[in-house]
Amino acid sequence: NSMPKHLFKSMTxxxxxxxxxxxxxxxxxxxxxxxxxxxxxxxxxxxxxxxGLLRRDGLLKTMDFRDTDETFIQSVASxxxxxxxxxxxxxxxxxxxxxxxxKDILSSLI
Numbered sequence: 001n002s003m004p005k006h007l008f009k010s011m012t013x014x015x016x017x018x019x020x021x022x023x024x025x026x027x028x029x030x031x032x033x034x035x036x037x038x039x040x041x042x043x044x045x046x047x048x049x050x051x052g053l054l055r056r057d058g059l060l061k062t063m064d065f066r067d068t069d070e071t072f073i074q075s076v077a078s079x080x081x082x083x084x085x086x087x088x089x090x091x092x093x094x095x096x097x098x099x100x101x102x103k104d105i106l107s108s109l110i
Contacts, residue, residue, distance in 0.1 A: 007100050012036055012044055046087055053080065 010032035013019040022033060036043040055061065057076045065073065081094040088096050098106070 007097075010034060012047075014038075014041075014044065050080075 008031050011022075012034040013022060014036050015038050041048045051061075054076065057079065059068075059073070059076055081097075082092050084090045084092050
């Protein structure tokens with residue numbers, strides 16, 4: 001796995017089945033893992049807010065992404081990654097990501 005370790009200090013999961021294999025991905029990167037208590041979305045407030053924004057953009061909770069147009073998904077992701085966020089000191093997620101990535105790693109991803 002080539003995820004740069006400095007990108008994430010920790011990850012907080014809920015009890016969804018999509019996180020059942022968390023050990024294979026995150027322990028290899030030495031990231032602190034936390035689990036939210038069942039029924040407490042407030043423990044993951046920023047995540048819940050982000051999910052709401054994605055729902056507003058048309059990415060519904062019930063969608064099967066295997067059946068969703070890739071161009072539409074990419075357009076929503078691009079829109080959201082270019083909006084400044086208070087939690088990022090009014091920088092965009094893309095700006096923050098690019099500031100954390102080594103230029104050689106970035107060029108190998110393109």
